[in-house]
Amino acid sequence: MKSLKKELPLHIMLIPGVIVTLIYAYGPMAGLVMAFQQFEPLSGFFKSEFVGWDNFNYVFHLPDFKQVLWNTLVIAITKMVLSLLVPLILALLLNEITRKWFAGFIQSAIFLPFFLSWTVLGGVIIELFSLSGPINGLIASLGMEPIMFMLDNSWFRGIIIGSDVWKGMGYNMIIMLAAITGINSTLYEAAEVDGAGKWKQVLHITLPGISPIIILLAVLGLGGILNAGFEQILMMYNPTVYEGADIIDTFVYRLGMFSQQFGPAAAVGLFKSVISLFMVSITYYAAYKFNDYRIF
Amino acid sequence: MDELEKVAQAFTHNDPDQNGKNDTYGIALQKNLFFWGFDLRGFFNGFGAYPSVGDNQSAWIKGSDDKLIPGLIQPEVKTALGKLQQWYKDGILDKEFALKDENKAVEDLIAGKVGISYGEWWYPNWPLNSSVDKDPKADWIALQLPGVDGPAKSLVPKIRSNKIFVVNKKAKNPEAAIKMLNFYIEVGKKEYKDKNKAADGYVYNWFNPRIANPADIDTIYTEVNKALEANQEEITINDANYKTVADTFKATKDYMAGDTTNATKGINWGLYYSRAAKDGGWGLTKQIKESDQFVYNEFYGLPTPTIVEKGGQLDKLMQESFTKIIMGGSLDEFDKFVDSWKALGGNQIIDEVNERYNTEATK
Secondary structure, three states: OHHHHHHHHHHHHHHHHHHHHHHHHHHHHHHHHHHHEEOOOOOHHHHOEEOOOHHHHHHHOOOOHHHHHHHHHHHHHHHHHHHHHHHHHHHHHHHHOOOHHHHHHHHHHHHHHHHOOHHHHHHHHHHHOOOOOHHHHHHHHOOOOOOOHHHOHHHHHHHHHHHHHHHHHHHHHHHHHHHHHOOOHHHHHHHHHOOOOHHHHHHHHHHHHHHHHHHHHHHHHHOOOOOOOHHHHHHHOOHHHHHHHOOHHHHHHHHHHHHOOHHHHHHHHHHHHHHHHHHHHHHHHHHHHHHOOOOO | OHHHHHHHHHHHHOOOOOOOOOOOEEEOOOOOOOOOOOOOHHHHHOOOOOOEEEOOEEOEEEOOOOOEEEHHHOHHHHHHHHHHHHHHHHOOEOOOHHHOOHHHHHHHHHOOOEEEOOOOOOHHHOOHHHHHHHOOOOOOOOOOOEOOOOEOOEEEEOOOOOOOOOOOOOOOOOHHHHHHHHHHHHHOOHHHOOOOOHHHOOOHHHOOOOOOOOOHHHHHHHHHHHHHHOOOOOOOOOOOOHHHHHHHHHHHHHHHHOOOOOOOHHHHHHHHHHHHOOOOHHHHHHHHHHOOOEEEEOOOOOOOHHHHHHHHHHHHHHHHHHHHHHOOOOOOHHHHHHHHHHHHHHHHHHHHHHHHHHHHOOO
């Protein structure tokens, strides 16, 4: 009872946050009922006809669905793995730089693209890779044939993944750097006394030291297993690369926006959320079981 | 068509902007093949093909046995695609058109990178006015759609109205709707011109029921030309159309006198050439209309259930196949496209559209 009295102001301060979450995160969940309805905007949620699993059936049997799901998985998983690996390597390298100002500069430069929105960056990347852009200029000066990167299925997916990893790598890098700084420096000193080189130190001190953070980032990332980057692809794709880059989100966008099929669009949204929840639960459990690591 | 090709080739290969670089092309195009502008609807019409009315809507024309057929899957479309493929290879079309949206296409047009565009009668108003302002030597002319032999027939919608006002029979004052319509006409007159300001509470598009005179552009054309021929200093008409007619008349006068105190040369020219010039946008449209050189899109109204359900899918299929063919894919892909289109719901749509046409359409 005593502790409650002490903590009461803290609980009161929590209330606004809880209310906002209830209104904007839990409230709209009621709209998921759309996924089971033949939704008509004029009739609304209460008068639209219930059709059970029809919307799901319809979407899963669309001829393109398999390919779209495959594209989503390939793009999302590659992005996920790379956006853990690349920042990790960057963080390890940056940690070895002894000149403070130089490390700071590189760190900022890597972090910068994170703040740009895809609406802007998408246009920039299209320009960079266009026929008259600098990359084709370089290719031409080497005496090779210009390549239409953005219109070629074999290049486009790579550009999507590469640019996304490049844009986001600064964020995870900072988190990992912070974790590395948190490692007790006496450990390194002890290792040096024992004759461990830089490489051994990384392997036996740094990596184990930041593994909780890496697991945390992986768990958070796995929830997005079906998020292959809607904004980015919407900005950059075109009909010639549908084959390799049309993902669930862009597919649903066209379904919902252009064909006004709200029911099926909501069904896909729900499907995505269920898979995400499943994946997050599995990784969370795995992290706990094998590494004795918990977030909550 | 052959002449168009020659002119387009000249725009592509003869370095029209004289900068010594091969950076121009012939015909404007953006990634949506059938859109509201900078697209290919007019081009296909030149081959007697009527695939779309624009904005991703298929077009329906009357077939031989009085049934409606989808213009999108007719053999003429294949012929036209073959031509496009050749043009793409030749550089007449932008190599990266599939990456460009309408804003990009307009940018190229204003920058003088492209010499020809299929489009609407009002193009002089926008974006060609900017081209004229940017390059005083720019000289755009309006031409009827070129066909394989002689001019082509344009595809037009059968019914243009998109809004219906109904008055509830239980309404206490049903005459109010008519009064409001009359009021709209009344406040359009000259004497209210200075009063009709947002500051006075007049925002014309807030007014319901607002009537769009179906002949408004034609009224402008007729009235302005009448006033010009009679050498009047002021137009005679005084009704809901007063402002639009007066604006065009003023712009025309200014343009002819080279007066740019009120607006730039491009803006004056745009209003004049789109609405008043005999060989301009509306002038030419009027001639085409009067000589019956058009084909109706026979289907109108709400989309049928299968169009709602499968339309997006079919449209994606079309964009994907057509873009690939134009960029150098096999022309036989078109036959595959037709088969898939029919199998993925197209046949059902054909039945539904014809059923609606037989039972409900005004023929």
